[in-house]
Amino acid sequence: xAPSSQFSLSVELTKLIPLGPLASIAGKSIVQFIxxxxxxxxxxxxxxxxxxxxxxxxxxxxxxxxxxxAVRQSAIHHVADIAELVIExxxxxxxxxxxxxxxYFRTIxxxxxxxxxxxxxxxxxxxxxxxDRRATENGQAETPPRLDGLKGTLRAVREQTSGFxxxxxxxxxxxxxxxxxxxxxxxxxxxxxxxILQALLDALTAVQNLPEARxxxxxxxxxxxTIVVWAHFLLGLTVVVESQDGASERFGKGxxxxxxxxxxxxxxxxxxxNASLFNETDDLLFNIDQSSADSVLAPGVRRHQLLxxxxxxxxxxxxxxxxxxxxxxxxxxxxISLVKEELTTNPDVLRRLGKHVYPSSQxxxxxxxxxFPGYERVIDTINPEETYPCLVRSAWTLAILPExxxxxxxxxxxxxxDFRTDTRRLTHMxxxxxxxxxxxxxxGLALDYLCAPKLEARFGLIERSTLGEEAYKAKILKDWTxxxxxxxxxxxxxxxxxxxxxxxxxxxEEDLGTSRIAVISTWGWxxxxxSIVANDPSNLYPGLSVFQGVPMRKGExxxxxxxxxxRNPWPYKAENRRRDELGRFRAIAGPxxxxxxxxxxxxxxxxxxxxxxxxxxxxxxxYQCRSFxxxxxxxxxxxxFHDMQSIYWNFGHLPPCxxxxxxxxxxxxxxxxxxxxxxxxxxxxxxxxxxxxxxxxGDKAARWIMTKTPPRYVDExxxxxxxxxxxxxxxxxxxxxxxxISMVRNANLPQAVLLIL
Numbered sequence: 001x002a003p004s005s006q007f008s009l010s011v012e013l014t015k016l017i018p019l020g021p022l023a024s025i026a027g028k029s030i031v032q033f034i035x036x037x038x039x040x041x042x043x044x045x046x047x048x049x050x051x052x053x054x055x056x057x058x059x060x061x062x063x064x065x066x067x068x069x070a071v072r073q074s075a076i077h078h079v080a081d082i083a084e085l086v087i088e089x090x091x092x093x094x095x096x097x098x099x100x101x102x103x104y105f106r107t108i109x110x111x112x113x114x115x116x117x118x119x120x121x122x123x124x125x126x127x128x129x130x131x132d133r134r135a136t137e138n139g140q141a142e143t144p145p146r147l148d149g150l151k152g153t154l155r156a157v158r159e160q161t162s163g164f165x166x167x168x169x170x171x172x173x174x175x176x177x178x179x180x181x182x183x184x185x186x187x188x189x190x191x192x193x194x195x196i197l198q199a200l201l202d203a204l205t206a207v208q209n210l211p212e213a214r215x216x217x218x219x220x221x222x223x224x225x226t227i228v229v230w231a232h233f234l235l236g237l238t239v240v241v242e243s244q245d246g247a248s249e250r251f252g253k254g255x256x257x258x259x260x261x262x263x264x265x266x267x268x269x270x271x272x273x274n275a276s277l278f279n280e281t282d283d284l285l286f287n288i289d290q291s292s293a294d295s296v297l298a299p300g301v302r303r304h305q306l307l308x309x310x311x312x313x314x315x316x317x318x319x320x321x322x323x324x325x326x327x328x329x330x331x332x333x334x335x336i337s338l339v340k341e342e343l344t345t346n347p348d349v350l351r352r353l354g355k356h357v358y359p360s361s362q363x364x365x366x367x368x369x370x371x372f373p374g375y376e377r378v379i380d381t382i383n384p385e386e387t388y389p390c391l392v393r394s395a396w397t398l399a400i401l402p403e404x405x406x407x408x409x410x411x412x413x414x415x416x417x418d419f420r421t422d423t424r425r426l427t428h429m430x431x432x433x434x435x436x437x438x439x440x441x442x443x444g445l446a447l448d449y450l451c452a453p454k455l456e457a458r459f460g461l462i463e464r465s466t467l468g469e470e471a472y473k474a475k476i477l478k479d480w481t482x483x484x485x486x487x488x489x490x491x492x493x494x495x496x497x498x499x500x501x502x503x504x505x506x507x508x509e510e511d512l513g514t515s516r517i518a519v520i521s522t523w524g525w526x527x528x529x530x531s532i533v534a535n536d537p538s539n540l541y542p543g544l545s546v547f548q549g550v551p552m553r554k555g556e557x558x559x560x561x562x563x564x565x566x567r568n569p570w571p572y573k574a575e576n577r578r579r580d581e582l583g584r585f586r587a588i589a590g591p592x593x594x595x596x597x598x599x600x601x602x603x604x605x606x607x608x609x610x611x612x613x614x615x616x617x618x619x620x621x622x623y624q625c626r627s628f629x630x631x632x633x634x635x636x637x638x639x640x641f642h643d644m645q646s647i648y649w650n651f652g653h654l655p656p657c658x659x660x661x662x663x664x665x666x667x668x669x670x671x672x673x674x675x676x677x678x679x680x681x682x683x684x685x686x687x688x689x690x691x692x693x694x695x696x697x698g699d700k701a702a703r704w705i706m707t708k709t710p711p712r713y714v715d716e717x718x719x720x721x722x723x724x725x726x727x728x729x730x731x732x733x734x735x736x737x738x739x740x741i742s743m744v745r746n747a748n749l750p751q752a753v754l755l756i757l
Contacts, residue, residue: 162524563640
């Protein structure tokens, strides 16, 4: 570019904003505000530096109103009974200030757009490079924002503006520009080259302030969608995009202020990026060319909101409306039929395991409406009461397929194997999403659809790249013909985590292990196990929850909540940690004797052990209750949120009954049934029909201690029930003593059973 051209322009444009040091922080001290920003991950100096650049551009009034409405809504979700730990959704300190200050509002809107279009770390590096070059060429004495500060601020902006659904605009522009696309993939349509980003920092301001006297000409095959959204939808400028063959698309009315030539100038393997700003007499004001030193923005992340997520994947591969109709119908009916088949064929006791969740037909239909908007007519034709063939578990022949699908196959529009594979993938995703109990409220949840193949590979739905040709063919044949299994709640947590965090989850999975993570947060949304809101083991529910917001404690935000790596799974007391004392218990009632629904101990107040690391809150709940062996001492058990959920997933759970389940209700113990005080180490052998009842009704801490010290077996016992890890059942508060014993005895397990009241 000309040596001082952009310098002169940027100096002149800086006069457009009246920024003073730490401008207008009303109502609180500067120090307090700085602390809040730092706790949220942002940085006051970085925000000031970015506002000096982005705050000069005026946001279109209609867009401003829509954006303000979307991001100003806030919500607080409390984590269990930890008053200081919440999931905060909506505006944090960065966005709250922007809602009162127009300069910062302009800045936040544009940064929110750019963080949606790019992978955050890569974009931070590109923006740092562009700002540094701009400062160097302009001869600025002040240092531009640094990379680490940019990463924190951009992440804070992305999280605090997650309520705005950028994908709706991007997808519409992508579709309109698709006939003009010359870049390698659709993902590249959103990636701004560094040279273009650097030019736009000043050129858009110049054009907006003198639209009739300035014209910005851009040559690039990459980033054209982002240019259109930024210049036209945000700033209200008229943009024309033209391809090499003369085809063009116009955004806005009147003479164009931004002209984008997306032809390929130096050959497909060497795309060329250039930006030039001209005045009304066609004099060149500045010119910026692509450089070999430019940071490369790779399409490592492609996000789409949950609304229409699976439709996006299907249209990428198929694109035929009629075929998608048939696929949607086949997947939904298969999901409904699979659940009905599981409920019919599985033993009742297996269905009561916490990790097995059977969503209702209405829930499946609601998920389908989210994944496939626009196909409501197809979904409405499905009657949940009707019996449909479960295509993902049937031997596939043309005879069992709908007539329209057979027509697609016979006319060569798809193969039988491809249709079955797509049906399996979609059925699996519908069932997995149906395990999130509030999924209907999560239409704006941003998911990484480039991770969908990794997800499907985990469940044998597609091939793995490491397979050889023969193994590949054998696996494809097996996957194509084998029945689809119902995803468990624990599998759904791992799958949702992968789609929400993308490559970041693979890193955390390697560093921490999935056995420790209970809450993950990304792009302003948080996935939780139910253990974070329940205190009693029987009050947990098997499914998952998703909230808009980020885990926060005392103003600090973290992206994970996990169990501490220092947890001790066994109860202990400070002066004596010998586990053999734990084995002391006493049977106090046997067959024919009467016992009441009660507890022998009372717990003390629950405490928490909380540590804050760079990425996570590491939390352990510390439950205390009176020791059976020594009434003057206290036993403790430390259990993390993920550990608590795992206990639920692997234990049996009894349903409520219609009787009075109040404490002190009496029952006569039937044969082979004993009630005891103390904790476990109960010797459970292969004596089928024996029931041991732990008298802990109403004592949350003691119930957790019992679940953390499972019974030991005196002999090896065959377990004919798949996935039945231990014969332990939890009674919910809504189930009476007599029904609890009756249901456990009727389970007909091949070994003795422990019932925790």
